[in-house]
Amino acid sequence: MSQWPLITDIAVKVQSGELKAVDLVEQALATIDAKKEFEAIIATVSERARERAAEIDERVARGEAIGRLAGVPFIAKDNFLTFGSQTTAASNILKGFEAPYQATAIEKLEAEGAIVVAKANLDAFAHGSSTENSDYMTTKNPHDMTRVPGGSSGGSAAAVVLDMAPFALGTDTGGSIRLPAAFTGSVGLKPTYGLVSRSGVVAMASSTDVVGPITRNVDDAAIVLDVMSGRDELDSTMIDRNELGYANLEGDLAGKKIGVIKEYMGEGLDPEVKAQIESAIDKLKVAGVEVKEVSLPSLPLALACYYIICPAEVSSNLSRYDGQRYGFSHPEAGTLEESYNKSRSAGFGNEAKRRIMIGTYVLSSGYYDAYYRKAQLLRTKLTKEFEAAFSDVDLLLGPTAPVTAFEIGANVDDPLQMYLTDIMTVAVNLVGVPAISIPAGTVNGLPVGLQLIAPMKKDRELLNAAKTTERIIE
Amino acid sequence: MTKLTREDVLKLARLARLELTDEEVEHFQTEISAILQYVEQLQNVDLNGLEPTYQVTGLKNATRSDEEKDYGTTPADLLKNAPATEDGHIKVKRMLA
Incomplete structure (x- = not known):
């Protein structure tokens, strides 16, 4: 059982004075300290969190309205720029960076009264599926310390399951919110591309990066999305919010048709994970939901497409780390050119270097048409297949990952094998549609994630369906 | 089937402003070749008649008014992370050896 009430209940009780924000912050910090050995947290933001909590309690005492997240502690993945601690993206090259x-x-969460208490571990620059690519440490899975929590938002997901705070923020470029949610048994929401501002988030692959919450239940994910979403003039790639917002869900699947993705239920899927997903599908059918099989034939090619586009954009986005304006600068460089080379070589870890070089290759003159352009054409084909599927069904369903959490070290010597962990999450990012992972049972004590996918901008419909599914398969 | 040579890896590293150890060159030669071989499965797919998707929102020319705004960030805030500064500027190494 979680020590935290529902997020909206916490806020109501802080506003009424029944709960004190200062106590909630101490409770979060004490839990973080008690569960250090999981290595979910890079740094706490304790001084600033305590000050903000005291200020919120004083404002409550004066009778002021605080907001919909009054006094709610949360944890941000360390690729979000925040005051009160370093922001490193778990990389050596950004060690010591003060936002x-x-x-x-x-800013939007703070404006409604939420309080950042800590920064969570990730694969450096969000490059990975396990947090093993963090330049600092590997986060342990809360269900089994010999296993990974998934990645790249593994610290955020582990922190929520370890009850360090009621919610955490992640980023999802190819599955980095949904995969760790699946591996840890939490709820992970990847909103429609462009719904949440990315200003102040360390960029990975800009055409697929999104910000989203990791929570214990769908209602909590909905309120966090509701607060974070909406236009921001500092991010020029944004779409408008749904007029109804995303909170206060009806939780109703009446009249909805769900399509089970054929390509995600076949070869490569662990039979025990498959059994859990099939059991969830049976429960939906018993509850009266119409479920049918649908096929998106190009899905098996999505990972190849992603591992062209993602490194291409990474190589471009990481060119800014040159040792001059901020970040690690090598002390033994004579010229500017030497300073670039030495700073980047010493500052970047293996995975960042690997992706920078793959990206450089696929964008090179002579290879661009064969790789990058082909990938962007396949992206169009995938989009058309999703559109065709959604002309027949309201939502798509499948597993979030083909396996449960693997052992620490199992894939570190084989990057391609590690990339294959994302095989069921990347297509959603390439197409831009929203998706959510919710817990769907366990295999040998390890959580299984069920993924629901909705059409572009149907985030509210997605959350409604997820809330109902969560209740039906519980 | 693409198999990168040692020289290919060194060229990529040079373009990306990375200096690699001999051990790294060897590793990346194998690993990057394997990844490129995997992504090459796209080359046999019929993609005729499709236009590329570079972004998914369909937005064009998102603009905002060209006005000065105070975000509370000072020049000192922006300079505090620079490795070397002088007179309110970022100081870099000389361009030529």
Whole structure:
């Protein structure tokens, strides 16, 4: 059982004075300290969190309205710029970086009274599926310390399951919110591309990066999305919010048709994971939901497409780390050119270097048409297949990952094998549609994630369906 | 089937402003070749008649008014992370050896 009430209940009780924000912050910090050995947290933001909590309690005492997240502690993945601690993206090259401004998502949450208490571990620059690519440490899975929590938002997901805070923020470029949610048994929401501002978030692959919450239940994910979403003039790639917002869900699947993705239920799927997903599908059918099989034939090619586009954009986005304006700068460089080379070589870890070089290759003159352009054409084909599927069904369903959490070290010597962990999550990012992973039973004590996918901008419909499914398969 | 040579890896590293150890060159030669061989499965797919998707929102020319705004960030805030500064500027190494 979680020590935290529902997020909206916490806020109501802080506003009424029944709960004190200062106590909630101490409770979060004490839990973080008690569960250090899981290595979910890079740094706490304790001083600033305590000050903000005291200020919120004083404002409550004066009779002021605080907001919809009054006094709610949360944890941000360390690729969000925040005041009160370093922001490193778990990379050596950003060690010691003090953010000159905060991410818009953080500002929006703070404006409603939420309080950042800590920064969570990740694969450095969000490159990975296990947090083993963190330049600092590997987060342990809360269900089995010999296993990974998934990645790249593994610290955020583990922190929520370890009850360190009621919610955490992640980023999802190819599955980095949904995969760790599946591996840890939490709820992970990847909103429609462009719904949440990315200003102040360390960029990975800009055409697929999104910000989203990791929570214990769907209602909590909905309120966090509701607060974070909406236009921001500091991010020019944004779409408008749904007029109804995303909170206060009806939780109704009446009249909805769900399509089970054939390509995600076949070869490569662990039979025991498959059995859990099939059991969930049976429960939906018993509850009266119409379920049918659908096929998106190009899905098996999505991972190849992603591992062209993602490194291409990574190589471009990481060119800014040159040792001059901020970040690690090598002390033994004579010229500017030497300073670039030495700073980047010493500052980047293996995975960042690997992706930078793959990206450089696929964008090179002579290879561009064969790789990058082909990938962007396949992206169009995938989009058309999703559109065709959604002309027949309201939602798509499948597993979030083909396996449960693997052992620490199992894939570190084989990057391609590690990339294959994302095989069921990347297509959603390439197409831009929203998706959510919710817990669907366990295999040998390890959680299984069920993924629901909705059409572009149907985030509210997705959350409604997820809330109902969560209740039906419980 | 693409198999990168040692020289290919060194060229990529040079383009990306990375200096690699001999051990790294060897590793990346194998690993990057395997990844490129995997992604090459796209080359046999019929993609005729499709236009590329570079972004998914369909937005064009998102603009905002060209006005000065105070975000509370000072020049000192922006300079505090720079490795070397002088007179309110970022100081870099000389361009030529």
